[in-house]
Amino acid sequence: ANTTEPLRFAAKPNFVILIMDDMGWGDLGIFGEPNKETPNLDKMAAEGILFPDFYSANPLCSPSRAALMTGRLPIRNGFYTTNQPGRNAYTPQEIVGGIPDSEILLPQLLQANGYRNKIIGKWHLGHQPHYHPLRHGFDEWFGSPNCHFGPYDNKLTPNIPVYKDADMAGRFFEDYIITPSGESNLTQLYIEEATSFIEQQAQKGQPFFLYWAVDATHEPLYASRSFLGTSRRGLYGDAVRELDHGVGRILQSLQKTGLANNTLVFFTSDNGAATYAKTSGGSNGPFLCGKETTYEGGSREPTIAWWPGTITEGQVSRQIGSLMDFFTTFLDFADIEPPSDRILDGISLREALLNNSLTDRPVFYYRGDLLMAIRVGQYKAHLWTWSNSWSEFQNGSGVNFCPGQEIVGVTTHDQVNHTSSPLLFDLGADPGEKYVIRPQSAVYKQQMPLILATLQNHLDHLKPGDPQLNMCDSAVMNWAPQGCEKLGRCLPVPPSSPYKCDWPH
Amino acid sequence: ANTTEPLRFAAKPNFVILIMDDMGWGDLGIFGEPNKETPNLDKMAAEGILFPDFYSANPLCSPSRAALMTGRLPIRNGFYTTNQPGRNAYTPQEIVGGIPDSEILLPQLLQANGYRNKIIGKWHLGHQPHYHPLRHGFDEWFGSPNCHFGPYDNKLTPNIPVYKDADMAGRFFEDYIITPSGESNLTQLYIEEATSFIEQQAQKGQPFFLYWAVDATHEPLYASRSFLGTSRRGLYGDAVRELDHGVGRILQSLQKTGLANNTLVFFTSDNGAATYAKTSGGSNGPFLCGKETTYEGGSREPTIAWWPGTITEGQVSRQIGSLMDFFTTFLDFADIEPPSDRILDGISLREALLNNSLTDRPVFYYRGDLLMAIRVGQYKAHLWTWSNSWSEFQNGSGVNFCPGQEIVGVTTHDQVNHTSSPLLFDLGADPGEKYVIRPQSAVYKQQMPLILATLQNHLDHLKPGDPQLNMCDSAVMNWAPQGCEKLGRCLPVPPSSPYKCDWPH
Ligand SMILES: [Ca+2]
Numbered sequence A, B: 001a002n003t004t005e006p007l008r009f010a011a012k013p014n015f016v017i018l019i020m021d022d023m024g025w026g027d028l029g030i031f032g033e034p035n036k037e038t039p040n041l042d043k044m045a046a047e048g049i050l051f052p053d054f055y056s057a058n059p060l061c062s063p064s065r066a067a068l069m070t071g072r073l074p075i076r077n078g079f080y081t082t083n084q085p086g087r088n089a090y091t092p093q094e095i096v097g098g099i100p101d102s103e104i105l106l107p108q109l110l111q112a113n114g115y116r117n118k119i120i121g122k123w124h125l126g127h128q129p130h131y132h133p134l135r136h137g138f139d140e141w142f143g144s145p146n147c148h149f150g151p152y153d154n155k156l157t158p159n160i161p162v163y164k165d166a167d168m169a170g171r172f173f174e175d176y177i178i179t180p181s182g183e184s185n186l187t188q189l190y191i192e193e194a195t196s197f198i199e200q201q202a203q204k205g206q207p208f209f210l211y212w213a214v215d216a217t218h219e220p221l222y223a224s225r226s227f228l229g230t231s232r233r234g235l236y237g238d239a240v241r242e243l244d245h246g247v248g249r250i251l252q253s254l255q256k257t258g259l260a261n262n263t264l265v266f267f268t269s270d271n272g273a274a275t276y277a278k279t280s281g282g283s284n285g286p287f288l289c290g291k292e293t294t295y296e297g298g299s300r301e302p303t304i305a306w307w308p309g310t311i312t313e314g315q316v317s318r319q320i321g322s323l324m325d326f327f328t329t330f331l332d333f334a335d336i337e338p339p340s341d342r343i344l345d346g347i348s349l350r351e352a353l354l355n356n357s358l359t360d361r362p363v364f365y366y367r368g369d370l371l372m373a374i375r376v377g378q379y380k381a382h383l384w385t386w387s388n389s390w391s392e393f394q395n396g397s398g399v400n401f402c403p404g405q406e407i408v409g410v411t412t413h414d415q416v417n418h419t420s421s422p423l424l425f426d427l428g429a430d431p432g433e434k435y436v437i438r439p440q441s442a443v444y445k446q447q448m449p450l451i452l453a454t455l456q457n458h459l460d461h462l463k464p465g466d467p468q469l470n471m472c473d474s475a476v477m478n479w480a481p482q483g484c485e486k487l488g489r490c491l492p493v494p495p496s497s498p499y500k501c502d503w504p505h
């Protein structure tokens, strides 16, 4: 190593992503949640910069997180399905696919440049060993490869493992308990893991990337005993309150260790609130529908950036942002060249963060393999509309992605093709996508050509990645995760029998 | 006057009410408006105390303002109709009634105790001379007795007068222009009137009550040239931005004159946003429906209190508040005995403001003569539901008080009687009133008796006032307001021909 190396290291900022699971834009006090139960996040916003126009790259966990890690749309990095058109797909236990080795992940690039990276919580980019975070740039892991669905009986379906680095440390509902009433100390464990890692890195003086991917607001909801019953919003609110507390603890830890001035922290969420879960789901504020959909409620995320001394406090940025921008922004601040052999969808938010300046950029709203909508400026055009299917909507379970909301011709229960005359909305005057702008109007004639040109440019350069979410097989489930032998927790693996996954919506 | 009088005067705080017209809970950045265009109000909240649970006493202008002025529900002070059950009524030009002399208004009591009171903007408590603000406790007036509807032709219907104190100073659309594109300097005039009054009172050293009842967010919307086209939200947003600017100017004026530390300022609105006006109306955030209705969107108001040095900055109050509380709160701070010969519905917010403590109090949601719903704690029970009528909803004009929202059995188009089994909602977990709590549930069995006891207590003590909004007569219109002679602007008064007003919803 030459003599300038240590200086370069010291100059490299730390990065923290606090990413929530299924938390909605409207779940924070600062974003208008009427119970105002997020004092730490509201304070973080007052000390940092608020991004009301920030988006996930997809309305569902896995593709959203794959996009974050790669800086690329799921249609490029393979996190989608072609089994049926326009279907949301993710990485349940039976999924065969995961993040391809050909993709370059943010932690890989940071690791190669001297960063130590830790993921705490949910990975969701594939659970077979070659997809694990430690194979893709992370140095440490405490958390699970899949959603903490359950409880299962560990027979037909194994309980989800919790990993400590490369080895399983136990399983959900066995070692990591969530009681039927929603009591669990998991968020506390995740907070401790985060603050310990920060203290460890502070002592080492080594730059780090902490990815805090907690999941208490994803069903099954949970909170610690001391938070249970404390929210006016029920268990969902208890979970939010504990996560808000956790954010406070983590920022405090950065301040106590003296790292705050050299650490860029983003708070955000992976997709819109699960409105179909009714009062067990969060709030998307004034936006339409939620998770699984390409209306604003599906992917508008409550986002705050914080970097004391570098970001001027109490700002609001009108920058249209994306989870994919973390990739490009962090590389920019760390002075690392982004890959030049592939299209990146993220942009650098450096100027937005430092000077509150604005960069034009479109938003592409995909659902599976189908480009459903585009936003350019404050206008959004729907090429396709679909909430969920009639059969799902009308059957006994009554799944509804837009409960209490119905916009005729917009929240459709068929996949409706509007490509010949896209449905245009003004997200400034009409953030709830209620009032279609008529094709005869001047504004339509002015805006639509810009949007269609953006669409054409996008399609001209699009080479869809190999779809990773087509095939399922019960043999790939978490029967015998590495480390199970030491714990005596290996389960017999059934014979392989691959089949096309069925994605209902 | 004895020698202690000047000291008592000096100790009396000033009061300012900044009341908006048809602005919704969701129209402020701090309450989650996604375009975040209200920096002055957001700053006011950061320096003061936010009330997310604050209500008007009625979902329509006139009854709401009558309740504010009297500290009493419209059913008591007479601001309702019995022409048809459950109909909203107000004070258009043809109304015969107004605020009865038997009612005691807040400015009367303040005036009798040495305050100088000014109303700027819309009165709406009756436009015949004996109803005017200068007959009911105000010393100064610049504004109009009715809504600034128009433009009219001054023939079948006279243009609304603008008063300077007791005399007409001109008329809307003649002297006080609002162009078809919405350009008007009225808000600027209202700002100047306010800051001049504050400066004048600062020089006099006399306590004051300033009631700033601006109306740029009520249709027809308007803004000054320098604000037109500046909002991402269209003309409605331009109006909001100018009012936000005005609030900043007024607070600044209080600070420059040294009065801020002795002045309690409330910002609020008179009823929910006019959702039926689509993109020409405001936003009620996550709440259901809007103006004219007894869902939360009809009467939840964006409320902030500000009193530097007395109110600790940056607080949120969970106190359930009401516009009727200004009456009782101001009397409390001014050390004036409230009337003891009548029921007051307002409570004093002194402890909420000074110590952030909470007082139990119910909310009664009336529509005309009909008690539609009650809130106790965080639970709300609908005794009746009605959005608007089928005929209104389905005819060509498509009036819809809940556009894009439909909750089956809740946003009904008939007046539905639920008194035998009220519809219960948990406003904590379900602020949007989407998920009815089943009568079989434990929470229903626990909460409903409390609510029904509150209802019974209310009804036991209720003596409805003489309804003021039953009779109309074109002879009472603003044909020849006092002062019209000097201006040569008197119009011939048609013969009197009283009739029962028709209130469609
Ligand atoms: Ca998620």
Ligand SMILES: [Ca+2]
Binding pocket: B020, B021, B022, B060, B061, B218, B270, B271
């Ligand atoms: Ca009004």
